[in-house]
Amino acid sequence: MQSKAKKILVVDDDPDILEFLQVILEEEGYLVATTEKGEYLEQLHNGGLPDFILLDVLLSGKDGREIVKYLKRQAETRHIPVMMFSAHPSAEQTAREAGADDFIAKPFDIEVLLTRIARYC
Amino acid sequence: MTVKKVPAQRQSEEETLSQTIRLQASLIELAHDAILVRDLASTIVSWNRGAEELYGWTAQEALGKETHALLKTQFPESRAALDQLLAAGEQWQGELVHTRRDGTQVIVESRQALIRDDQGKPQAILEINRDITERKQRERADQEQYRTLVRTAREQAQFLAEVSKILSSTLDYQETLANIARLVVPRLADWFSVDLLGADGHFELVEIHHKDPEQVQWARALREQYPIDLDSPTGTPYVVRTGKSELYPNITDEMLVATARSEEELAISRKIGLTSAMNVPLVARGKTTGVVTFVSTEASRKYNERDLALAEEVGRRAGIALDNARLYREAAQARDQLEVILQGVADGIVVYTDDNQIMYANEAAAQLIGFPSVASLLAVSADSILTQYTLSDEQGQLIAPSDLPHRRVLAGERDAQATIGYTAQGSAEPNRWVHVTSRPIFDERGTLVFAITIIHDLTERVLDERRKDEFISMASHELKTPVTSLKGFTNVLQRRLAKPGQGDEQTLHFLARMDAQLNKLTRLIHDLLDISKMQSGKLALDLEQIDLDVLVHETVENVQASTTTHQLCVEGSIQGCILGDKDRLSQVFINLFTNAIKYSPQAHTVIVRLSREPERAVVSVQDFGIGIAEIHHRHIFERFYQVTDPEEKTFPGLGIGLHIANEIVKRHQGRLWVNSRKGAGATFFVALPLLKDKS
Numbered sequence: 001m002q003s004k005a006k007k008i009l010v011v012d013d014d015p016d017i018l019e020f021l022q023v024i025l026e027e028e029g030y031l032v033a034t035t036e037k038g039e040y041l042e043q044l045h046n047g048g049l050p051d052f053i054l055l056d057v058l059l060s061g062k063d064g065r066e067i068v069k070y071l072k073r074q075a076e077t078r079h080i081p082v083m084m085f086s087a088h089p090s091a092e093q094t095a096r097e098a099g100a101d102d103f104i105a106k107p108f109d110i111e112v113l114l115t116r117i118a119r120y121c
Numbered sequence: 122m123t124v125k126k127v128p129a130q131r132q133s134e135e136e137t138l139s140q141t142i143r144l145q146a147s148l149i150e151l152a153h154d155a156i157l158v159r160d161l162a163s164t165i166v167s168w169n170r171g172a173e174e175l176y177g178w179t180a181q182e183a184l185g186k187e188t189h190a191l192l193k194t195q196f197p198e199s200r201a202a203l204d205q206l207l208a209a210g211e212q213w214q215g216e217l218v219h220t221r222r223d224g225t226q227v228i229v230e231s232r233q234a235l236i237r238d239d240q241g242k243p244q245a246i247l248e249i250n251r252d253i254t255e256r257k258q259r260e261r262a263d264q265e266q267y268r269t270l271v272r273t274a275r276e277q278a279q280f281l282a283e284v285s286k287i288l289s290s291t292l293d294y295q296e297t298l299a300n301i302a303r304l305v306v307p308r309l310a311d312w313f314s315v316d317l318l319g320a321d322g323h324f325e326l327v328e329i330h331h332k333d334p335e336q337v338q339w340a341r342a343l344r345e346q347y348p349i350d351l352d353s354p355t356g357t358p359y360v361v362r363t364g365k366s367e368l369y370p371n372i373t374d375e376m377l378v379a380t381a382r383s384e385e386e387l388a389i390s391r392k393i394g395l396t397s398a399m400n401v402p403l404v405a406r407g408k409t410t411g412v413v414t415f416v417s418t419e420a421s422r423k424y425n426e427r428d429l430a431l432a433e434e435v436g437r438r439a440g441i442a443l444d445n446a447r448l449y450r451e452a453a454q455a456r457d458q459l460e461v462i463l464q465g466v467a468d469g470i471v472v473y474t475d476d477n478q479i480m481y482a483n484e485a486a487a488q489l490i491g492f493p494s495v496a497s498l499l500a501v502s503a504d505s506i507l508t509q510y511t512l513s514d515e516q517g518q519l520i521a522p523s524d525l526p527h528r529r530v531l532a533g534e535r536d537a538q539a540t541i542g543y544t545a546q547g548s549a550e551p552n553r554w555v556h557v558t559s560r561p562i563f564d565e566r567g568t569l570v571f572a573i574t575i576i577h578d579l580t581e582r583v584l585d586e587r588r589k590d591e592f593i594s595m596a597s598h599e600l601k602t603p604v605t606s607l608k609g610f611t612n613v614l615q616r617r618l619a620k621p622g623q624g625d626e627q628t629l630h631f632l633a634r635m636d637a638q639l640n641k642l643t644r645l646i647h648d649l650l651d652i653s654k655m656q657s658g659k660l661a662l663d664l665e666q667i668d669l670d671v672l673v674h675e676t677v678e679n680v681q682a683s684t685t686t687h688q689l690c691v692e693g694s695i696q697g698c699i700l701g702d703k704d705r706l707s708q709v710f711i712n713l714f715t716n717a718i719k720y721s722p723q724a725h726t727v728i729v730r731l732s733r734e735p736e737r738a739v740v741s742v743q744d745f746g747i748g749i750a751e752i753h754h755r756h757i758f759e760r761f762y763q764v765t766d767p768e769e770k771t772f773p774g775l776g777i778g779l780h781i782a783n784e785i786v787k788r789h790q791g792r793l794w795v796n797s798r799k800g801a802g803a804t805f806f807v808a809l810p811l812l813k814d815k816s
Contacts, residue, residue, distance in 0.1 A: 014602055020609035027616065058598070087601035088594070107605035107643055110612035 006121040007031040009050035011038060011067075012085075013060040017106075021054070024110055030121070038062035041071065050080060052121050057086035057095055065098035072099035081120040155229070155250040158236075161243060163188045175229075175252055177222030188248075192219040203233075207246065211235050216257075217250070228254045277431050280308070284435055288442030292449040295327075301439050302330030305415065309431070312340070312393075312416035315403065315439070316349065316357050324349045324357060324411075347386055355380070357412040360400045364409045366436075367400040368429045397423045401436035405444035413439060469555075469576030472562075473527045475569055478502070489555055489576045491543060511544040513551065526559035530572040536560055540579065554579040586656070593653040597646050604646070608639045637683045644711070652760065652777050655784045662702040662788055666812065669695045669738050670731060672703060676710040677729060680718075686725065687718045693731040695738040697811045701789050706809075709782040709793075713742040713805050716778065721746025721802065737791070738811050743804040750799040757795065758783040 008030045010021050018034040025032045033050065035041075038059045053071070057064045064084055071077040084095040087106040095103050101120070104113055149156050155172035159165050165188055168180040176183070176192065183191060189200060195218035196203055206213050213233045218226055229250035236245045287300040298315055305313040314329040326344050331337050349357050360367060369376070372395045381387035396417050403411035413436045417424060424432075463470055469486030471479055482495050491510060492498040512520040522528060526537035537559045542551025555576050562571040615632045618624030654660045677689045717727040724745035732739045749757065749764065756762045763776040779793075786793040790810050797803035 014606065016606035017602070017609060020606065020613050023613050024609070024616065087598045087605060090594075106601050107608040107639065110609060110616070 005029060005031045006051040007033065007049075008052045008054060008117070008121070009041070010034045010054045011041065011059065011064070012036065012054075012056040013058075014056075017056075024114070025117075028114060030117075036060075038064065038067050041067050049077065052117065053080055053082045054117070055082055055084050055100070057084050057088055057091040065094055065100075068095070068098045068100050083116065083120070152249075153251075155248075155252075157183070157188070157248050157250075159188045159246050159248065161245070163246075165191070166245060172250075175221075175227065175250065176219065194219055207233060207235050208243070216253070219250070226254075227252055228257045273427070277427075280304070280431070281434055281438070284438055288438055292446050294443065294446040294450055297439075297442055297446050298328035299330070301435070302328050305435070306330050307332055309428070309435075310415035311418040311422075312414070314340075314414045314416075315411060316414070317403070317411035317443075318361055318409070322351065324351075327411075343389060347382070350382070357400060357414070360402050360412045361409050364402050364404070366402065366429055366433055367398075368424060368426070369398045370423050370425060372396055372398060394418045396420055399424050399429055399432045401429070401432045403436050403440040403443065405440040410440060410444070467578070469574075469578075471527070471574045471576065473531065473572040473574065475531060475571070477528065477531060480571065485578075486576055489553065489578055491545070491553070509546070511546075513542045513544065515540050515542070526557045527572040527574045530559040530561045530574075531569070533569075534561075552580075554583040590653055590659070593650055597650045600646050601643065604639055604642055608636065608643075611635050611639065640683070644708075647708075648777050648781055651781050655781065660784065660788065662705060664700050664702060666698050667701050667703055667706065668698055669706075669740065669809070672706060673710060673729060673731060673740055676707050677714065680711060680714040684718055687721070687727050688725060689714060689727045689729060691729045691731065695731045695733045695740075695811075697733060697738055699738060699789070699809045700812055701809065702785075705785045706789070709785050709807060710740070710742075712778045712782045713807070716805075717742050717744035717746070717803075720744060724802075733811070734808075736811060737808045740807045740809075741804050742807075743802065745802040748799045748801045749795060749797040749803050754795055754797070758793065 008025055010018055010025070010032060011034075012018050012021075013036050015036065018036065022032045022034050036059075039062070041053070041055075055064045055067060064086075068082050068084065071080065071082060081101045082099070083102040083104065084091070084100040085104045085106055085108065086092075086095065092103045092105070102116060104116060149167075149169045152169065152171050153174075155175040156167070156169045157165055157172050158167035165183050165186050168178070168183040172183065173179055178191065188194070194200070197215050197217070203213060203215075211234060213231075215231060217229050217231045219229055220226055230253045231251075232249045234247045235243055236247055238244045283304055284301065287304055288297060291297055291300070301315075302313045312329070312331050315327050316324040317327050319325050326341065329337055329340050329344075331340065351358050353359065355367065359365075374391070377387060377390045377395070381390055393416075396419060398417065399415040401413050401415075402409040403413050413432070415424070415428075415432050463483045464485075466483065467485055469489040470481070470483045471486045471490075472481040474480045479499055482490075482498050484495055487493070487495045487498040490498060512525070514520055520539065520541060523532075524539070525541075526539050529537035538557065540554065540556050543553040543555070544551045556579050557574060557576050559572050559574040561569050562573055564570045611632055615629065615636065618629055618632065651660060674691060677691055681689050714727060714729070721727070721744040726745065728741075728743040730739075730741045730743070732741070753762075753764050757764065758779050760780045761776040762780070783793045786807055786809070792808045793805065795803055795805050
């Protein structure tokens with residue numbers, strides 16, 4: 001079971017959001033890595049690639065949409081599903097245009113989020 | 122006089138003749154006229170007493186002299202001509218000029234006759250000369266006087282013509298006065314002044330002229346020192362009081378002494394050296410508005426009645442001209458004041474002629490249209506302005522020149538308005554926003570002559586709105602982030618306590634309430650965002666085909682899940698699709714359902730009815746609560762409207778839910794309305810256009 005556990009990377013600049021997502025996702029059996037820094041994603045290597053990325057649109061000092069564009073340009077990371085989330089109401093369209101596979105508005109119902117993630121993992 | 126000898130036989134005859142001749146000789150001697158006889162060589166042979174008296178020579182001195190040499194006769198033509206006439210016609214009559222013994226000249230009326238002997242041979246010339254010098258001089262003087270009169274009259278007429286010409290040449294008050302002054306001085310006077318009666322009853326010296334400017338300054342200073350005595354029985358005050366002129370043909374020192382108010386004034390009057398003066402009224406529209414004064418300081422110029430008549434005429438004409446100048450000045454002032462107002466207003470004002478040329482624009486207009494000054498705006502044609510900017514409306518659509526408000530008015534519209542964004546070349550979006558209103562101006566015949574356009578600057582407001590939108594958008598983001606955490610941790614707790622043996626029912630219930638409240642908070646944040654979007658017309662709909670039965674049932678389930686007090690019952694069905702935004706319509710129904718619950722605290726049921734009309738689907742939501750009084754029906758869909766009945770005070774809210782619902786329905790080409798009475802519950806209806814059935 002452990003070996004089959006999917007790795008999810010959560011990127012958000014709010015530590016509380018990272019914390020509760022980590023708790024819930026781990027309870028759901030995922031391997032969870034969290035980071036407040038968008039730059040982390042640009043240093044992903046083959047060995048440590050996640051199976052799914054949950055990415056905030058507006059990170060402090062970094063635009064999540066630029067990160068998605070980067071990930072979707074790289075051959076190594078192109079296949080990783082990325083779900084973006086934002087408290088910014090008009091972010092969905094631009095997130096999808098940037099290459100996000102899915103989008104969920106903040107605040108969200110945890111059950112809805114889990115159902116959506118389950119589609120990719 | 123010599124007499125020829127006669128034969129003795131004719132003695133008695135001769136006696137008689139001799140008597141006759143003696144008588145005649147006496148008569149000749151007695152005559153006043155000069156009577157002389159000259160022979161054919163013009164040698165004087167007879168010279169009476171009259172001749173002695175007229176010419177100064179005695180008979181003794183004159184006899185034997187050649188007539189013309191003695192008297193230095195000046196002939197009308199020539200001596201030969203006179204002699205010829207005498208020879209041919211026997212008699213001649215005409216005027217001659219002779220010189221007396223004392224050298225003076227005398228004009229004589231001369232009658233001359235050729236005397237012949239019995240054989241008809243010319244013998245002598247009888248000449249009777251009457252002194253007409255005095256008569257001639259009188260005649261000449263009369264003629265001279267007549268000529269002078271004619272010349273004066275002509276000069277006066279010419280003068281008045283010049284006055285009129287000057288007066289009509291300008292409407293400038295000061296210039297008019299100065300022009301008259303220059304015309305009058307020195308021709309008619311050495312000093313010329315005009316005093317106008319001010320509104321306060323005092324005189325204002327508006328013009329004083331003398332050939333020497335230094336003298337003028339001195340006179341002005343003098344006037345300030347010695348203002349006109351309004352109670353004076355003579356002079357300017359008298360003329361204004363009576364409207365009558367004053368003529369002082371000869372000003373004597375006694376007169377100066379009598380009128381002077383002080384020694385100094387007297388000294389000054391003497392220094393000016395007045396010799397003659399006239400004060401005439403300045404008349405306009407039957408009223409004396411001032412006094413014109415003509416003063417002579419030359420001994421040779423003494424004013425008479427004729428001068429006064431001329432001066433009065435100058436006063437009349439100047440009065441009319443000054444009145445015209447005053448009216449013009451007032452009109453110009455009014456125009457200038459209006460101009461100041463128009464230039465001062467913040468809105469741009471442009472007047473277009475019927476052929477689309479800019480006739481007037483104020484500074485604000487020039488700046489709003491993007492020109493540094495009115496002059497630079499007027500220098501270009503109305504259409505070329507359009508090439509410097511791209512004009513678009515609020516939706517970003519380009520505005521064609523023919524759709525501009527003033528063009529629409531020129532094309533016949535009564536009131537045309539538009540909100541226009543000006544985008545300068547090289548800019549991505551409008552640099553300036555204006556609201557333009559244009560209306561026609563007609564002449565008395567009802568023909569359109571101008572289109573007047575008011576341009577109101579909206580740039581600040583648009584920027585403000587944009588800043589506000591950005592702020593609300595950011596605020597909503599900032600509010601939602603903590604809600605996300607709260608909701609997330611609440612969900613974590615719910616999941617943990619939901620595991621068997623982990624928690625009690627009550628705790629789970631509390632957590633569910635917390636979650637529901639967080640959802641409500643989220644909706645409020647959304648509402649705030651929506652209202653801002655609606656205000657700026659940015660509420661975008663994501664349209665898709667919707668089965669309304671499904672959407673309503675889903676929404677009812679969601680709302681039912683968060684209420685324990687009411688039962689939501691759905692009746693009927695639509696069985697049709699509409700085109701709409703699923704989330705937005707769901708928002709409308711959530712609002713209506715939660716309102717129904719909120720405002721019927723004593724009831725337990727909300728009935729949702731689905732029905733179908735030929736063209737539209739109707740969803741109604743009925744509650745059995747407090748109801749809404751008729752007077753509020755019209756207003757409850759307005760933004761921030763709150764029913765203010767005392768009872769309803771216990772139902773707080775932002776007053777935006779129904780407004781948002783109504784706006785969303787309107788954007789779906791639908792209608793939202795209410796049917797309610799106070800205390801009798803309320804039924805809200807949503808009607809939406811149905812998509813045409815494909816079958």
